[in-house]
Amino acid sequence: MSPTDQRLRAVFREFFDDDSLELKDAMTFSDIRGWDSLAHVNLINALEAEFGLKFGVREVMKMKSVGTIRQVLTAKASAA
Amino acid sequence: MATDMTSTATITQAPAFLDSLDDPIRGALALLNGDGDADAGVPLLQDVLARYGSRIGPKTMQALARHAKSAARAGDAAVRAERIRAVPTAAAQWYAAALLESAGNFQAAAEALDAMDDASWGEERALRLEALARNHLCAGQVTQAWLSLRYAAQVAQTRQTLVSLDRLLTQARQSAEPPVKATRRIAVLGSGVLDFWAGLLRPALFGYGIGGEIVTGDYDQYQQAVLDPASQLGTFRPEIVVLAVDWRTLGLSDETADPATTVRNLIDGMTALWRTCQQRYRAAVIQTNFEIPEVDPLGRLSAASPGGRARVIQRLNLELWDAAQQAGVAVLDVEQLAAATGKRNWSDPGMWIAAKQYPAADAVPPLTRNLAALVRALCGLTSKCAVLDLDGTLWGGIIGEDGLGGIRLGGDAEGEAYTAFHQYLLGLRGRGIPLAVCSKNNEEDARSVFRRHPETVLKEDDFAVFLANWEPKPDNLRRIAAMLNVGLDSLVFLDDNPVERNLVRRELPDVEVPELPDDPARYAEALHATYLFESLSLTDEDRRRADTYRENVERTELAAGSTNLDDYLVSLRMKVDLRPFDEANLPRIVQLINKTNQFSVTTRRTSASEVTAWMQDPAWYTQFMRLQDKFGDSGLTGVMIAVREGETLRIVNWLMSCRVLGRRIENLMLASLMRHARHAGAAAVIGEYLPTAKNGQTADLFDRFGFERIEEREDGGRLYRAAVPADDERVTWCEVTDTTASDMSAVGE
Numbered sequence: 028m029s030p031t032d033q034r035l036r037a038v039f040r041e042f043f044d045d046d047s048l049e050l051k052d053a054m055t056f057s058d059i060r061g062w063d064s065l066a067h068v069n070l071i072n073a074l075e076a077e078f079g080l081k082f083g084v085r086e087v088m089k090m091k092s093v094g095t096i097r098q099v100l101t102a103k104a105s106a107a
Numbered sequence: 108m109a110t111d112m113t114s115t116a117t118i119t120q121a122p123a124f125l126d127s128l129d130d131p132i133r134g135a136l137a138l139l140n141g142d143g144d145a146d147a148g149v150p151l152l153q154d155v156l157a158r159y160g161s162r163i164g165p166k167t168m169q170a171l172a173r174h175a176k177s178a179a180r181a182g183d184a185a186v187r188a189e190r191i192r193a194v195p196t197a198a199a200q201w202y203a204a205a206l207l208e209s210a211g212n213f214q215a216a217a218e219a220l221d222a223m224d225d226a227s228w229g230e231e232r233a234l235r236l237e238a239l240a241r242n243h244l245c246a247g248q249v250t251q252a253w254l255s256l257r258y259a260a261q262v263a264q265t266r267q268t269l270v271s272l273d274r275l276l277t278q279a280r281q282s283a284e285p286p287v288k289a290t291r292r293i294a295v296l297g298s299g300v301l302d303f304w305a306g307l308l309r310p311a312l313f314g315y316g317i318g319g320e321i322v323t324g325d326y327d328q329y330q331q332a333v334l335d336p337a338s339q340l341g342t343f344r345p346e347i348v349v350l351a352v353d354w355r356t357l358g359l360s361d362e363t364a365d366p367a368t369t370v371r372n373l374i375d376g377m378t379a380l381w382r383t384c385q386q387r388y389r390a391a392v393i394q395t396n397f398e399i400p401e402v403d404p405l406g407r408l409s410a411a412s413p414g415g416r417a418r419v420i421q422r423l424n425l426e427l428w429d430a431a432q433q434a435g436v437a438v439l440d441v442e443q444l445a446a447a448t449g450k451r452n453w454s455d456p457g458m459w460i461a462a463k464q465y466p467a468a469d470a471v472p473p474l475t476r477n478l479a480a481l482v483r484a485l486c487g488l489t490s491k492c493a494v495l496d497l498d499g500t501l502w503g504g505i506i507g508e509d510g511l512g513g514i515r516l517g518g519d520a521e522g523e524a525y526t527a528f529h530q531y532l533l534g535l536r537g538r539g540i541p542l543a544v545c546s547k548n549n550e551e552d553a554r555s556v557f558r559r560h561p562e563t564v565l566k567e568d569d570f571a572v573f574l575a576n577w578e579p580k581p582d583n584l585r586r587i588a589a590m591l592n593v594g595l596d597s598l599v600f601l602d603d604n605p606v607e608r609n610l611v612r613r614e615l616p617d618v619e620v621p622e623l624p625d626d627p628a629r630y631a632e633a634l635h636a637t638y639l640f641e642s643l644s645l646t647d648e649d650r651r652r653a654d655t656y657r658e659n660v661e662r663t664e665l666a667a668g669s670t671n672l673d674d675y676l677v678s679l680r681m682k683v684d685l686r687p688f689d690e691a692n693l694p695r696i697v698q699l700i701n702k703t704n705q706f707s708v709t710t711r712r713t714s715a716s717e718v719t720a721w722m723q724d725p726a727w728y729t730q731f732m733r734l735q736d737k738f739g740d741s742g743l744t745g746v747m748i749a750v751r752e753g754e755t756l757r758i759v760n761w762l763m764s765c766r767v768l769g770r771r772i773e774n775l776m777l778a779s780l781m782r783h784a785r786h787a788g789a790a791a792v793i794g795e796y797l798p799t800a801k802n803g804q805t806a807d808l809f810d811r812f813g814f815e816r817i818e819e820r821e822d823g824g825r826l827y828r829a830a831v832p833a834d835d836e837r838v839t840w841c842e843v844t845d846t847t848a849s850d851m852s853a854v855g856e
Contacts, residue, residue, distance in 0.1 A: 030137060033173075034173075037173050041271075044274070064462075065300070065302055065303075068300075068303060068458070068462040068464055069270070069303065071458075071462075072266060072267075072303075072468040073267055073270075075468065076265060076266070076267050076468070077169075079166075081455065081457075082457065083457050084456075084457035084460055084461050087457060087458070087461040087462070088461060
């Protein structure tokens with residue numbers, strides 16, 4: 028597991044308060060309890076804090092599943 | 108387990124390239140890899156934590172905690188935690204605590220966190236206290252958890268930490284009622300999506316010891332919520348209504364045609380809402396004012412053009428203060444908070460467009476803290492008095508040692524940082540906050556600065572109470588509260604010394620004790636950012652109040668209290684090392700003998716060659732004292748010298764630095780001398796007190812230890828005598844290593 032994936036998992040685990048949570052790319056709002064639209068914005072805030080970056084409006088629109096969040100993060104990381 | 112040696116497992120020392128990284132600890136963690144073999148990495152981790160771990164930032168703390176969590180899964184966490192704990196850095200203690208927590212040993216984790224160096228400021232402190240609260244909760248110690256939660260909430264710098272604290276608060280509330288001074292039902296209404304931040308008002312309030320039940324209005328429905336009698340407000344019956352409306356809702360165009368009318372209409376609209384809240388719900392109202400957006404098509408001319416958006420908002424904000432004052436409404440100064448936070452951090456245009464989040468995540472800590480401070484003011488809990496330490500707080504250096512000419516106050520940059528702080532405090536006094544002194548000093552020394560120092564801004568008369576003595580500070584704070592006739596929870600105590608701060612927090616949790624940064628230039632800012640003196644209005648009576656306090660004090664009788672010093676001393680985990688003089692420590696020993704004035708029985712000065720001669724002469728007994736506690740190493744801070752004269756042993760010099768006073772170290776030093784006297788076959792010990800202008804605090808030192816006065820001279824000097832006790836008193840409150848007696852056992856034979 029890449030360091031980015033580890034940190035991503037850690038943020039999800041802390042955010043949803045579930046230490047056994049394992050992430051799969053296909054996961055979306057309906058797959059994790061408590062992942063609603065309000066929580067989604069808070070999750071984006073948490074990811075910004077963890078990775079020390081800000082997401083642009085296009086990125087925010089794209090981040091609708093674990094897979095797309097990973098894509099956006101990976102793209103951001105390689106651009107940095 | 109660790110049978111298969113990987114490449115990282117063979118590294119036992121930090122590789123040189125880590126030195127070039129911004130964050131070597133995180134670099135090392137990446138090298139180790141969170142899911143890798145936990146045991147093999149321990150030597151490398153130990154080395155890295157020892158080398159780079161004396162100060163750690165919040166990001167590193169989180170990375171260490173996560174690494175520990177995955178490492179703990181490999182088992183043997185307790186054993187590894189012990190090995191890591193042996194490394195005396197903050198990072199190692201933090202890592203060990205995380206290991207212990209992951210292994211379910213919450214009690215031990217809490218102990219490790221409690222022992223961690225607490226000199227850090229801001230988010231690091233918040234994270235440590237949050238972890239401490241979490242472990243206390245898991246260990247079933249709710250009472251301790253409340254305190255850590257409160258202190259963490261006071262200093263949390265990020266939204267994420269507030270979220271965690273809110274979670275812990277909710278968890279703690281399931282097992283006990285939180286200890287709060289007041290509770291308020293608060294409705295937060297406004298224009299953005301309020302759920303992003305309004306709930307975090309709970310931990311912010313708890314930081315001030317206030318409970319909050321909070322409801323939030325729907326997006327942009329604040330007018331309906333207030334005006335519709337059937338809205339949720341009717342059943343919730345708020346005691347406080349917060350109207351958080353952002354500048355976009357004002358609907359201002361780039362240039363308003365009739366700014367005066369526009370501003371009047373906006374104010375009228377707000378006033379109508381306030382009146383409804385006040386009359387229908389009997390609620391107090393907090394209204395936000397308006398951020399002036401940085402980005403505007405007119406650029407800076409937006410403030411120059413009569414109808415420009417920036418100018419209209421400035422005008423609106425000004426008129427809002429007046430209208431609110433008249434209506435008895437409190438204004439939350441969002442424009443100032445946004446400027447202080449940085450407007451580009453305060454809002455995030457993408458998150459506004461995508462999610463209607465305003466203000467942004469970074470704005471949440473200052474926003475909720477300032478709002479909570481206004482709620483505190485509405486509860487009548489605004490702090491009333493600033494109590495000040497002196498050495499290191501109002502000037503650089505130590506007046507009792509450095510003298511009037513030696514302390515830093517005015518004159519150079521460091522000194523001017525202190526006079527600037529004087530100015531700020533004088534301003535507080537001017538608005539009705541009385542100032543008091545609570546300092547470990549001789550009163551005459553302390554007062555001389557305010558009487559005679561050419562650069563001092565604060566004068567003696569500016570203080571309502573002036574307590575400079577050698578009693579424990581909690582006792583003095585009790586006296587100050589009694590003399591001013593205010594509660595302990597009205598006092599704000601400012602001290603640059605973290606040991607004193609923690610002593611006061613422990614003994615008097617009601618007293619507010621803000622953290623002070625290392626840099627005196629930032630003292631005023633740190634005090635300001637606590638918002639402890641935020642009040643609702645300012646009257647002429649307020650402006651006279653500081654004088655009134657002072658006059659009252661002159662009539663008030665002193666009430667002395669006591670404190671449980673024993674518990675505090677134990678909690679310091681002191682290690683005292685008593686050793687005979689040696690070559691390596693000679694320069695420091697001579698320096699200490701020649702500069703110590705206050706805790707000094709004879710104040711006899713000396714030279715290196717004289718001391719060297721004593722060290723070689725078997726008739727002389729020498730002892731130096733080093734003190735360490737959980738906050739760090741105080742270094743060589745005590746000296747005792749005695750000489751054998753027939754059947755007796757005479758104390759020639761006995762002194763300690765004022766940094767370590769009030770911790771009963773003198774008992775240990777004397778006990779060590781007595782031990783030596785016994786081994787050496789001496790019948791009695793002779794003590795001597797020679798009065799000087801500064802050593803008044805040792806005038807009755809020998810009396811306190813049960814010595815008998817055998818000679819009193821006209822100049823106030825005295826000789827004492829005490830028999831050598833048959834055996835030692837057991838010391839339970841600290842760890843003592845004493846190698847002085849064995850060295851000299853031949854002398855008496």
